[in-house]
Amino acid sequence: MKHYSAVVERCPHTGYFVGFIPGFPGAHSQAETLEELQRNLKEVIEMLLEDGEPVLESEFIGVQDIAVA
Numbered sequence: 001m002k003h004y005s006a007v008v009e010r011c012p013h014t015g016y017f018v019g020f021i022p023g024f025p026g027a028h029s030q031a032e033t034l035e036e037l038q039r040n041l042k043e044v045i046e047m048l049l050e051d052g053e054p055v056l057e058s059e060f061i062g063v064q065d066i067a068v069a
Helices: 034-049
Strands: 007-010 017-020 028-031
Touching: 017 034, 028 034
Parallel strands: none
Antiparallel strands: 007 017, 017 028
């Protein structure tokens, strides 16, 4: 079983959650709830993997907190 990290944001205009898999072309979705977004992203990844294992364009490392005065 493979695991992918998703970046999730909330659109201030629609309130929808928007997610994408860093470095995985085409792996993105949106939804009204986090649970729905997770299901959508899983479905998108499964469909993309039907064409074979992608060559990831980047690797998700993490997030950093940047303080600015």
